[in-house]
Amino acid sequence: MIELCELLKNWPCTAKGGDFRALVSGVTDHSAEVTPGSVFVARKGRSSSGLDHIQEALRNGAVAVVTDISRPPALPKGVSAVSVPDAADFLAYSCSAFYGHPSRELTVFAVTGTNGKTTTTRFIGQLLKSCGIRAAVIGTLGVWIAGRKAPLQIPPMTTLPPAHLHRVLRYCADEGVTHVAMEASSLGLSGRRLDHCSIDYGIFLNIGTDHHAEHGGEEAYLRAKGRLSDLAGQIIVNSEDPAVLSITGDRLPVKTFGEQSGGETHLRIVDNGKGDWIITAGETHAGIRAPVEGRHNRLNAAAAFASLMAAGFGLADLCKYAARLSLPEGRMQEAGGAGIRVFVDYAHTPDALEAVLSALSSVCTGRLISVFGCGGDRDREKRPQMGRVAGEYSDSVWVTSDNPRSEEPARIISDVMEGLKNSSAMVRAEPDREQAIRGAIYEADPGDIVLIAGKGHEEIQISKSSSRPFSDFRTALRFLDEREAEAGAADGDDRVQTTDRFWYDGSGME
Template sequence: MRLDQLLKHFSYESVQGSHDLIITDICYHSGKVKRGSLFVCIKGQYTDGHDYIMDAVKAGAFAVVVDESCMVNVRWECFIYTEHGKVRVHELVRNYGMAVIGVKDTRQALAQISAAFYDYPAKKLKIIGITGTKGKTTTAFLTAGILKEAGYKTGMVGTIWTYNGKDVKKAGHTTPESSDLQRELAQMVSNGCVCCVMEVSSQGIKMQRVEGIFFDIGVFLNIEPDHIGPGEHASFAEYLYCKSRLLRQCQAGIVNRDDRNTEKILFGHTCDIETFSVLGENGVDAPGQKADIVAERITFSMKEGRLYSHFFTDGKEEFLLQMPGIFNVSNALAAILVARHFKIAQDVVKDALQRQTVPGRCENVRISDKFVFLVDYAHNEMSLRNLLGTLRGFDPGRLVVIFGCGGNRSKLRRGRMGETAGRLADFTILTSDNPRWEDPELILDDIESGIKGTSGAYIRIADRRAAVAYAFDHAREGDIIVLAGKGHEDYQEIGGVRYPMEDKELVKKAAEGRGR
């Protein structure tokens, strides 16, 4: 696409250099630049794209988009100032034949440029966006499963993977950077998809990764303090505001009436609203009023080593999930409401929900008839509390939880998670999650500060493999053991390096090594 055609589709402050360059790709990472690329300089938590302009130029970039605030005129020359010095704009134009485009917001420009470059693929799909502190992945899988069962070719974008109608790719972010996202949406269109189910993270909204995408349906599940700290959100108010923006960017909104912050989320919404509830007329949002769909007569059962949830809607329709917990029933209600927008037959919805499982979400690893071993992604206090509260309802011999907390993330959650485990579990094994650049033992100190204030028994075993092995060595008949925090992830990040590790495989190998 010619640069002058792209320039028509976004706001810019200045352009220096030729307008008739042929742009072959959009990049925000200098390592992926090739001849003909347009390189957009965006600022991340640790790096700034402006520092890599010359790397992009040497790799063959034809044009660069920079923050106007980094461009300074000194006498008759214009410079781009970076952490590593300054770049002469006229040298880029004269010596390399480049175009230099100044904008007020490079992230917004990246989203707008990418949408135009890929011919606005979001407009060619029915897009369902799902946000919430917990439950996004489960709800996305349930929703996509129903749509596929009904014959709609459906793509997915989320925490576990991206599916473009043909290929599955592991996810880097829950919501990819805008240029990657637009590329995947364009591929979905090319592969014949008519729908896309997308997890929309608060960071994805804050970083404008979904800028310019108008969702057919936006789903709000819940919100509690999380993702607050360096590199994430400055406060709960900011976190809530980012979540609420989805309901200003969609045609229809499906909202959990039971969440205590629902009214705040709805403030300023511009869409039609439908609600779901597992609390019925006792809902915290509007007591005495009934939601558009309510789960009633909710029960749980354990059969052949699996945990199930049963519930009714509209007083007569019975549903069955291979997932335990009130929170999963709530997720299912959201998926059912989405299905109603597509006028999908109730029997199709029931069959799809009953068959659906989600990798790393209350996933049962069948290794013993004497006790249950689950792998789950619960990595914040809200998720852990709901998970353990649900499992307690199955009246296990003991409820054992193995978990840690991620490094370089909010420290607020650590003590809270320790306290929650101490209150709700019979025994806790504190271990490493993804310590990243932090000392694993110091992370365990933070968690231990919370569990010490409870009567819960616990042990510290920093090595995750050893922690799982310990759980097997001390397992008792009737136990429910849950390995929480990493779920579907297939790595452990230590000191900036990702080492292969998958919780489900740790469980299986521990069982094999002990003849279970």
């Protein structure tokens, strides 16, 4: 608890009415989260304004309402009206102040990039744990402390809003955590969620195509990512990604990483073709058995190594524990049966899909079968690009629904199909994701690999009419078990042939 006057004293504002000695029970910009004693920050959001929710906040017991408009609305007696220059900026500051600025007590790594944020933060957390450091990982998969899921109720967001972020950081500090690795999404950065969070190291992985529509274009997306360069004390940069170099501007990275040779502050990591990684940092060389597959995961590991070396950890210690690295849920997560391998991955951008398919194609002894879709209401331009990538690497492609949201699945599939026109792969369109997964698994022969891409760890599928429980991994396991049971009961080859609802013939949907 903190008095309202203490919360406001270091911030430019004007305030009138109410009780400035009132005890504040929380700070939020969501009127539904207001409890008696809360400060409600009526900021402008992407789709609505907090001004429209002041009455609900008052009914729920707000003791103060903060706005950044020139003529704030009249408030009941006993409620303080506070005017600030920027409500979003004040929200970030006041949430940090309410919890006693917990980020200042922690060493914070913030990771941004179109792809790889979840894996890189998990790698950082795993290496810290192996080094005897009590660390937390915050991001798409929730909050993990020392490798275990923390019992916290938080919204399912890649980068938490300030009211939840600083509550979580306070919890971490109180639990003895000293280091935190968190994901910094473009939407989180542009929405000011990480403002007034003390970030020691900002890590830049890569820049691809994602969220352009939600930001209003590619330039705005790049600006959002680039904000981390201003927020972090030091930056660690993928020196081989031109877009990353463009958004970090004149900032000199404390460390760089990549596959090419570099200077004293560069960490190089390559695969020797025999299942080993060769790591070079300055004059130090090390070799380790590759703990995970794929060039993209090797670069994610390089980012983790470079970041921890910037924080004072030695390469020898990191390499000693590298064998313990493992991928998060929904990232190259494998299921298998009847001689086939099935992988579930979150890849939902062209770059990510290409990275995963490239990794799988290098170890596939049979055919590579892919199942994927694209989300609705966003980034329509990436759909044919993902179709092209799938067609280049796959022998068979099942195009299906991801989270269609308010769009018609057939329209999304048609956009994807544009990129598959010149593919030599067998292409099928099946809007029902469950049936597409079934079809791919039943199509596969021993030695084949099936990739189910796009949703990864997600547990729901969002469409115009509903949000239904759906897990790619559990669905795959069910059909693998079903197929094995049928094979065991049959005398011969009893493989089911699926009937496709749509076929692609180069002219569109039929």
